[in-house]
Amino acid sequence: MRDSEKQIVRALPLFSGMLEANFEAMLAGSFLQRFPATVVLFSESDLTDFLHILVDGQVELFASANNREGTMTLIKPVATFVLASALVDGAYQMSARTLTSSQILMIPAENIRVAMLADRDFAHKAVLELASCYHGVVRAYKNIKLRTGVERLANYLLVQHRRQGGDTLTLPVEKRTLASMLGITPENLSRAFSTLKPYGVKVDGPKIDLQNIKDLESLAKPSELIDTL
Amino acid sequence: MRDSEKQIVRALPLFSGMLEANFEAMLAGSFLQRFPATVVLFSESDLTDFLHILVDGQVELFASANNREGTMTLIKPVATFVLASALVDGAYQMSARTLTSSQILMIPAENIRVAMLADRDFAHKAVLELASCYHGVVRAYKNIKLRTGVERLANYLLVQHRRQGGDTLTLPVEKRTLASMLGITPENLSRAFSTLKPYGVKVDGPKIDLQNIKDLESLAKPSELIDTL
């Protein structure tokens, strides 16, 4: 692991206030690895061996039951994932796979638990990070429980539009992955896009043009407490 | 606040390891109050003033959007709720109402944040509590995303059956609340019970009899990672 990569991780809020000695001790036994696309990193029922940090690429957290599968969330660099699981010494609860070739730092979960007991600042940052992740899942839960598929898509597009800034937005993932994230089938995602055409949504492959934000918002009814900037 | 009530709170894992002085300081400005049934304690967009601890009664956390409403979770005594919100100084993210007459201890959120910085053990326990709450919402999210309404009901009944031990179980909440928790309408809950009749589910008001666990399980396909004991 190069020093430049170490600095990238160190800059994350979660680690930025740690004592140097504790940070170094935590990294003992960790390794930075590159995975190709479409590789399953771990399964939801596996015991949590590592805290993962996505340094580069894209990772999907998903879950399975009843022969069905659904995306829980998408991870973008640089960010940690499965922190909660690493802290409690149980199963991962979610499965993970790479969507693209990805570089991932894996820190033994045991080290994380030791660091939490040893380093005050890390414990405090872990509290804030967990609270933030908690509210993230709460938002996802509200989203799927209180909105129809078309509404979820409309709100997703509005959020992406604000995030990306320009007047046309580009979907950051394949449509089938977007469908799974929205909790619908790929077929219904296609139909949802058709439904949104009268609201000024122009689709050209992964490029989306929102030509009537007002109308789209009147359908989507965005909520500050669900749709993150 | 009586000493006996203080001891009940002190016994919660979250507080049990705190230094006495920190525990007392945290309680400054808190108050124990009794609310009648059906009272809204706070709304999801309100700023978080208090950590709440349900000492007696029953509380529902719910959310609203689009003129729709859904139960997020039910709180049973003795337990804290909205810990994550109290720790980050933002909106509650969920609304709360009493389902029955309830006794609730309210601790100023500011005190909680101070306690986290001052008391190591409390910070560590907060990490564990938050991780556990996080996995709780993850399970709820998987449940609604990967199962149909009938499957969710079947699994709910199996969990209640194991929890309550006897051969007949009693629903702990009104059926309309159960419906909202399962993410379906009261009408469809009635129909879901009818659908489960061939699987040995006998309904008599709030009393449910499971006469064929095997068949019910084959339909429910329970999962350790979703259905908590």
Next chain:
DNA sequence: TCACAGGCTTGACAATTATCAAGCGATCCG
């Protein structure tokens, strides 16, 4: 170049869930 695989779309149909309306039975209260 051409065949092929994979992602996406569309159509037809089925399953799931919601909505609206009506009615039943228990409880509460004047």
Next chain:
DNA sequence: CGGATCGCTTGATAATTGTCAAGCCTGTGA
């Protein structure tokens, strides 16, 4: 007691979503 309210149920119908099948388009590799 009588009337009203409320929770629950049932029926009829509509909206939403999923499944299966087929076809289109693009990029890839023989």
